[in-house]
Amino acid sequence: MEKTWVVPMCNPTRPALGKFPPAIWSVHTRTLVDEDRTNNKVEGWHLKINSFMDSCHLSFYVFLDELNKFFRAEEERRREDQRMATKRAARIANGEVFPPNHNIYRLRFAALKILCQNYQN
Numbered sequence: 001m002e003k004t005w006v007v008p009m010c011n012p013t014r015p016a017l018g019k020f021p022p023a024i025w026s027v028h029t030r031t032l033v034d035e036d037r038t039n040n041k042v043e044g045w046h047l048k049i050n051s052f053m054d055s056c057h058l059s060f061y062v063f064l065d066e067l068n069k070f071f072r073a074e075e076e077r078r079r080e081d082q083r084m085a086t087k088r089a090a091r092i093a094n095g096e097v098f099p100p101n102h103n104i105y106r107l108r109f110a111a112l113k114i115l116c117q118n119y120q121n
Contacts, residue, residue, distance in 0.1 A: 031109075031116045 027037040052070045053063075092098070
């Protein structure tokens with residue numbers, strides 16, 4: 001993106017004045033202030049609940065019953081995650097070492113934020 005849209009259009013004496021400078025990107029400011037850039041969380045929840053339901057176009061009361069089952073299952077999953085986190089913390093307290101968790105999306109977000117900061121001026 002940088003090579004295609006930003007750099008070729010920049011004036012060497014005034015950087016970041018390309019045809020599409022970062023300041024007009026819809027996520028530019030959101031990136032700089034560490035806000036979500038998309039609604040992926042909503043889309044992820046929607047996919048999760050759709051895959052949980054057995055069929056589409058449920059009647060209202062069947063839907064409510066399925067929704068209740070979904071939230072019970074989610075609560076149980078959260079409890080299990082909490083139990084696992086507690087066990088992990090105890091293992092760490094006992095001196096066990098775990099390999100670092102490499103989250104490629106966090107790395108990409110950090111790189112994007114640096115790129116936006118570089119073009120801020």
